[in-house]
Amino acid sequence: MLEYFVDIVEHRHEYARDWKERTGGKVIGFFCTYVPEEIMYAAGILPVRILGGMEPQDYSESHILGMYCPFCRDCLAEGLKGRYDYLDGVVQTRSCQHMLQAFQSWTIHIPLPYSYFMGMPSLVQADRAPTFMRAETGDFARSLEAWTGKTLRDEDLDRAIETYNTNRRLLRKLYELRKADPPIISGTEVAAVVLSSCISDKAEHSRKLEELLEALPRRSDPPSSATRIMVVGSENQSLELFRLIEDAGANIVVDEMCTGSRYFWNEVVPQEDRLSAIAQRYLDRPPCPLKDVLERKRLEHVLNMARDFNVAGVLFLQQKFCTPHEFDIPALAELLKENAIPTYALELDVTMHEGSIRTRTEAFLEMLQLELV
Amino acid sequence: MSDLYKTERLEAYDWGKELRLKHLKGTGTARDEGRFLAIGNMNFPKELLIGLGDFEYLAGEPWSVSINHEGGPELTAQCLEEVEKRGYSRDLCGYMRVYWGSMFLGRGAWGPFPTPDLVTFQADCDSRGKWYQKVSEHWGVPWYCVEGTHHSVDGTTKTKEHALQYLLDQYTDFIEWLKVTFHKEYDYGKLLEGTANAFRSRAYWGEVVQLQRAIPGPLDYKLLLPFYMAIEYYAYEDECVAMMKALRDEVKYRVENQIAAVPNERFRVFHEGLAPWYALYLFTYIRQRGVNILGGSHNYNFLLPVQKPTEDGSFAPEDPVNWDGVPKTWQEGIRFRAMHQLYVEKVISDTRLRTNVLRVSQQAWKAQGIIFMYDRGCEFFNIGQTEVKAALQKEGVTTMVYETNRVDSAEWAWPQVQDACDSFLESIGVPQMVS
Ligand code: SF4
Numbered sequence A: 001m002l003e004y005f006v007d008i009v010e011h012r013h014e015y016a017r018d019w020k021e022r023t024g025g026k027v028i029g030f031f032c033t034y035v036p037e038e039i040m041y042a043a044g045i046l047p048v049r050i051l052g053g054m055e056p057q058d059y060s061e062s063h064i065l066g067m068y069c070p071f072c073r074d075c076l077a078e079g080l081k082g083r084y085d086y087l088d089g090v091v092q093t094r095s096c097q098h099m100l101q102a103f104q105s106w107t108i109h110i111p112l113p114y115s116y117f118m119g120m121p122s123l124v125q126a127d128r129a130p131t132f133m134r135a136e137t138g139d140f141a142r143s144l145e146a147w148t149g150k151t152l153r154d155e156d157l158d159r160a161i162e163t164y165n166t167n168r169r170l171l172r173k174l175y176e177l178r179k180a181d182p183p184i185i186s187g188t189e190v191a192a193v194v195l196s197s198c199i200s201d202k203a204e205h206s207r208k209l210e211e212l213l214e215a216l217p218r219r220s221d222p223p224s225s226a227t228r229i230m231v232v233g234s235e236n237q238s239l240e241l242f243r244l245i246e247d248a249g250a251n252i253v254v255d256e257m258c259t260g261s262r263y264f265w266n267e268v269v270p271q272e273d274r275l276s277a278i279a280q281r282y283l284d285r286p287p288c289p290l291k292d293v294l295e296r297k298r299l300e301h302v303l304n305m306a307r308d309f310n311v312a313g314v315l316f317l318q319q320k321f322c323t324p325h326e327f328d329i330p331a332l333a334e335l336l337k338e339n340a341i342p343t344y345a346l347e348l349d350v351t352m353h354e355g356s357i358r359t360r361t362e363a364f365l366e367m368l369q370l371e372l373v
Numbered sequence B: 001m002s003d004l005y006k007t008e009r010l011e012a013y014d015w016g017k018e019l020r021l022k023h024l025k026g027t028g029t030a031r032d033e034g035r036f037l038a039i040g041n042m043n044f045p046k047e048l049l050i051g052l053g054d055f056e057y058l059a060g061e062p063w064s065v066s067i068n069h070e071g072g073p074e075l076t077a078q079c080l081e082e083v084e085k086r087g088y089s090r091d092l093c094g095y096m097r098v099y100w101g102s103m104f105l106g107r108g109a110w111g112p113f114p115t116p117d118l119v120t121f122q123a124d125c126d127s128r129g130k131w132y133q134k135v136s137e138h139w140g141v142p143w144y145c146v147e148g149t150h151h152s153v154d155g156t157t158k159t160k161e162h163a164l165q166y167l168l169d170q171y172t173d174f175i176e177w178l179k180v181t182f183h184k185e186y187d188y189g190k191l192l193e194g195t196a197n198a199f200r201s202r203a204y205w206g207e208v209v210q211l212q213r214a215i216p217g218p219l220d221y222k223l224l225l226p227f228y229m230a231i232e233y234y235a236y237e238d239e240c241v242a243m244m245k246a247l248r249d250e251v252k253y254r255v256e257n258q259i260a261a262v263p264n265e266r267f268r269v270f271h272e273g274l275a276p277w278y279a280l281y282l283f284t285y286i287r288q289r290g291v292n293i294l295g296g297s298h299n300y301n302f303l304l305p306v307q308k309p310t311e312d313g314s315f316a317p318e319d320p321v322n323w324d325g326v327p328k329t330w331q332e333g334i335r336f337r338a339m340h341q342l343y344v345e346k347v348i349s350d351t352r353l354r355t356n357v358l359r360v361s362q363q364a365w366k367a368q369g370i371i372f373m374y375d376r377g378c379e380f381f382n383i384g385q386t387e388v389k390a391a392l393q394k395e396g397v398t399t400m401v402y403e404t405n406r407v408d409s410a411e412w413a414w415p416q417v418q419d420a421c422d423s424f425l426e427s428i429g430v431p432q433m434v435s
């Protein structure tokens, strides 16, 4: 039932190569979930999120300083190792400086037929942001048109928006199922579904996801009851990490991560001008900490999720040196504490120290058990 | 090592230092003297505040340097500790941690941390938005944030018109917000004066930087410091314009009369990155060996917006400075300010552009090598630092690297830095020092 999704995660490059062969289309790698994928999809392109390989590596050391997060260095390393040799292009938008550096190093050392950097407001909630974002979205669309030779018509954009919205809707449905206790699907399995969505054709993904949603209620081997926790952070590309956490005695029932719910939580709301609609979706999405400046929407969003999914505690999955998230963790921890939700931070590096993750997770879960008693 | 040139004290230097102290200490007395106190990051477009009346501005970055420099290691350590105690990571921006610590403790280098009337900030590097989000929450006074990010990394100095307009709209929105929030008339004439002053200060700075191409260099790294800070901090003031003009005149005189900053100048190098403020003896160590540290792209890049970029959008040092652009209306004034912001931001974050800027500057200023500081206290200045270094090294430029944190001396390892310095100096041909 879930093999399809796990297989894509574990054989992501084979999937993309196969897709290219099957469709004759182009594949573009993107570095951050603020890149409006719908526009690429409308142009017949498969957008795939660039992820790291989680192997010890020294490929990126001479390009990115050690004070930058391991995730951005790992992504670049995968490119330098040639794992993404099927890409026709790369795209990045203004998100964090770490990824800005990874993108620039990529374009210097791995030249591809197409590369594009799209502007993106930091103050997503500002009155002036939509106009600027619309202009940048328009420039990106024109650049893709020039490169592919294909004019983006409203029908193309509508098709892409609908395909993406459908996938988002289905993922939200999947998350709803996690509210049951015990949930019908484990956090590790959900992670496979969401991660595979970031790197595969949404139409194909949605078909399989519909089948999964249909089959899940009849599932004979659901997860057993365990401590319900939420994970919060930036990227996690490893199913193994989730497995370790859940094996320690937890059910991960919800997340606020950019390889998780932040990726798909909101839809494009239709507008006459399709590009404005797409632009607005990215401004309105649950913000990354860096984009959450004018109002602190993120804190409330995390708290509401923790309540809605009835979690006993929150585990921060903190990529080492990820400054965006380091800014928010103290404020989040304080707010959750005020609301009687204990927290704990696990620091992530390129490679995992399984023993330490297990021990620390167990200690956190024990503490949660005591709290419950 | 015998002297090759005569040297003289730089009169304007004292003015530069005095003006810095006047502003930093003035933050403590401003409100009693009937001026309002705004606090925020240094490169916030402070010109926009002028129309509201007399003010003092507490700029975060020089405030942190003052904790480090005048407050001393003990106060710095207390500040850093306070921030860590509140759960913030040591990886975060060094300036911000020192500043937050000072704010949480309520202590600065010369007395209490002053209470502001408003907080204004510009989100550009990843830290500034979150830095002052916390500051505004701490003080609970009116606050406003504009964005100053550059949105392209195409290797050129080009700026999209809508990106410029985005900043301009925010500037005018901010002015409207000031009027409504403080129920005051806004003086657009003052705004024009301020923006024209900022242009003039930067244009004089442009000339000074061009004059620094002379051999011997009329200035060295230490002598540049109060001025390059001045044009980011209070360039909009009459006094700053007067000081920069005096500096330009004095530097011109020094060039015409071969008056050197380093009397035994035999070698010239650039320094990329800000200084480790607690270890400025590094610069003396290098200077003593007859090496003039001429500055770096962060000191110099401020000159370009008052000059004409080349046709292809790349960088070339221009001489003379283009004085035609002095704003005649406040609209032109804020446009110049926005262009300046986008340019400065772009040179730092666009790796290809900075490589180009540095390549051209290194040749034009006849620098034999480049020292790169990998600053663990500032991610922003480190964007592309390794790539720029590698690209220039490949082209035959001699380079040196040292890693530290500009404000946290716990990360300073002088023996290693000294070793790196010695081999770098040797490789550009500086004779070994006889101990
Ligand atoms: S958000 Fe954090 S973990 Fe992700 S790329 Fe940026 S710094 Fe790295």
Ligand code: SF4
Binding pocket: B061, B093, B094, B095, B096, B125, B126, B127, B128, B377, B378, B379, B380, B381
């Ligand atoms: S990260 Fe660097 S550029 Fe940004 S505020 Fe800190 S010191 Fe300044």
